[in-house]
Amino acid sequence: MDNPDDRSALKKLIDMDEFREGKYSREKTESLVFDGRTMESIYKLFKDFDIKYIDYPISSGKESVVFKAEGQMKSYVMKIFKTSTLRFHNIRPYIEGDPRFAHYRKTGRNIVQLWVRKEYANLLECREHGINSPVPMGFMKNVLLMSFIGTKVSPAPKLKDVPEKKREAYLKDAMLQYRKMVQEAKIIHSDLSEYNVLCHRNRSYLIDMGQAVSIKHPMSRQFMERDIQVMRSFALRNQIEFDERWVPVMGEK
Ligand SMILES: Nc1ncnc2c1ncn2[C@@H]1O[C@H](COP(=O)(O)OP(=O)(O)OP(=O)(O)O)[C@@H](O)[C@H]1O
Numbered sequence: 359m360d361n362p363d364d365r366s367a368l369k370k371l372i373d374m375d376e377f378r379e380g381k382y383s384r385e386k387t388e389s390l391v392f393d394g395r396t397m398e399s400i401y402k403l404f405k406d407f408d409i410k411y412i413d414y415p416i417s418s419g420k421e422s423v424v425f426k427a428e429g430q431m432k433s434y435v436m437k438i439f440k441t442s443t444l445r446f447h448n449i450r451p452y453i454e455g456d457p458r459f460a461h462y463r464k465t466g467r468n469i470v471q472l473w474v475r476k477e478y479a480n481l482l483e484c485r486e487h488g489i490n491s492p493v494p495m496g497f498m499k500n501v502l503l504m505s506f507i508g509t510k511v512s513p514a515p516k517l518k519d520v521p522e523k524k525r526e527a528y529l530k531d532a533m534l535q536y537r538k539m540v541q542e543a544k545i546i547h548s549d550l551s552e553y554n555v556l557c558h559r560n561r562s563y564l565i566d567m568g569q570a571v572s573i574k575h576p577m578s579r580q581f582m583e584r585d586i587q588v589m590r591s592f593a594l595r596n597q598i599e600f601d602e603r604w605v606p607v608m609g610e611k
């Protein structure tokens with residue numbers, strides 16, 4: 359660590375209230391998020407992308423923590439998977455059966471890395487098909503780097519949090535993006551919900567794609583039906599008419 363910028367950034371990360379010793383100790387996650395390997399991966403991405411500092415934590419979930427990071431010219435999102443809580447039996451159905459990942463080893467630590475690689479690949483596929491989603495920038499072991507969606511003041515709100523009068527338009531765009539994802543990128547999100555759509559400047563962005571599978575996956579149709587059902591129910595709860603034309607046609611597998 360030659361650059362003092364890197365040192366201060368990493369120190370800031372460790373010192374963050376969110377991760378001070380004790381807070382998560384009972385859940386046994388705190389130390390494991392920032393184990394040596396994770397720190398090395400963060401450091402590597404800092405160097406490769408010329409990141410100046412970690413700005414603030416955006417979200418801290420069971421399986422990942424998400425930070426905003428500041429580069430020289432742009433803002434990033436760093437999604438760090440907790441190697442300890444990402445359970446193989448939870449993610450297995452979304453890895454096995456996807457021909458894109460058939461030849462990877464799926465044991466121990468590899469599985470988390472494969473999960474990160476898979477989210478990266480899914481985001482890339484989306485971007486290549488013109489779907490609104492974060493731009494994947496890079497990954498290292500259990501850490502994924504992507505573009506930040508939001509303003510100087512805050513990350514973009516989730517679909518569930520946008521003002522009522524804007525929900526219909528954002529839902530419509532989310533479904534349009536989803537349809538492109540299925541019909542053009544030929545992947546099924548498989549965890550689509552009002553939590554995994556970010557709303558920014560009149561566009562809906564699909565996020566959180568670790569579990570997204572190829573339409574060739576044997577369960578792809580069920581996953582798609584579940585995605586649609588979740589969005590249908592969101593529409594219903596918000597008195598929005600769900601337009602059946604939003605439903606994608608999966609086509610040949
Ligand atoms: N590219 C991004 N730009 C802005 N905010 C983001 C971005 N990616 C993720 N977020 C924020 O971080 C949150 C968690 O990210 P994501 O949904 O990818 O992870 P997750 O595995 O679902 O985590 P959790 O278990 O906390 O839900 C999102 O709900 C969103 O608010």
Ligand SMILES: [Mg+2]
Nearest residue numbers: 553554565566
């Ligand atoms: Mg999510």
